[in-house]
Amino acid sequence: MASLKELKDRIKSVKSTQKITKAKQMVAAAKLRKAQAAAEAARPYADRLAGVMGSLASKVSGDSAPLLLRGTGNDQKHLLVVVNTDKGLCGGLNANIVKEAKKQARELIAQGKSVSFYLVGKKGRAPIKRDYANQVDTMYDTSDMKNPDFAEAEKIADELVAKFEKGEFDVAHLVYPIFKSALSQDPTTTQILPVPAPETVKESDAVVEYEPDEEAILEDLLPRYIKTQLFGALLEREASEQGASMTAMDNATRNAGELIDKLTIQYNRSRQAAITTELIEIIAGAEAL
């Protein structure tokens, strides 16, 4: 059995761990509220843009459509844009994102396609490199970004579009977590390049006037649409990270509490046993006289 001193030290160390997890939990709860509000605030823009895109894309088709909509005509080289968090302490979130990304990669490879990775966030690097060391194309660092920033999304989108235009890949998929609640974040995969044709087309009977023409507007709008999607992914990531972190830290705090209780009981028992032994020794010594 551990000595009293050892037990005492153990209790002290668990207590300080509990303090850390509790603090992290409260910080995450506060940040989650902010992240959710930010995600909410971004929705009108994304909705409007998607609506305009839908009505325009249905009018412009065939060879006159911009490259970003039409695609390169090939379906061989795939790029997986995986959005992970930069910090840990958020339970299984990053593991789940990586799992989803690897699943997509396996499926694509099974179909005979080539796959490369564009990693956003630090936490996806190590696990993906382990399996696909030579296919990691770019690692984008977002660790100095405190809140999801549109400028950051812009930079990523510009880089992706430039690569696409150079023909480095034919299709890009975005893998990111969708925030459902603090308890569940679903990693999902959506195609971002070429921009998939919108399904819902609301036809209005009014004749809309365009300035400049439809193609020029679409040309201008498509990169913006991709930026908005990446920005949305960053916002979802932020909310997911804080949600997952809150849940994980809540569990950790509770576990630490249980451990402290158990150790305290053990400590008190050992102390009692030591006192009893001492007493017996004294009494036995007195009787012997």
Added chain:
Amino acid sequence: MALHFELVTPSKLVRSEDVHMVVVPGAEGEFGVLEGHAPFMSTIRDGAVQVYKTEGGAPENIEVRGGFAEVGDNGLTVLAEHVED
């Protein structure tokens, strides 16, 4: 007699109000939008969107960058990537 005007950026809904007229710096020239304007879509160049709350009143200028304007049945919507407050 009021035009519903919305100004939206990726991070938030900046404005949503009823105004008299808005002058938008379109890519091919400025255009003013009053109530009942025909459906219209245009990219806009970087510049100031002038919002006239009342007829004849002084305009309020809002600087926008990277934008797009749409006039529909429900008024004017300006989508901008950046808005300078």
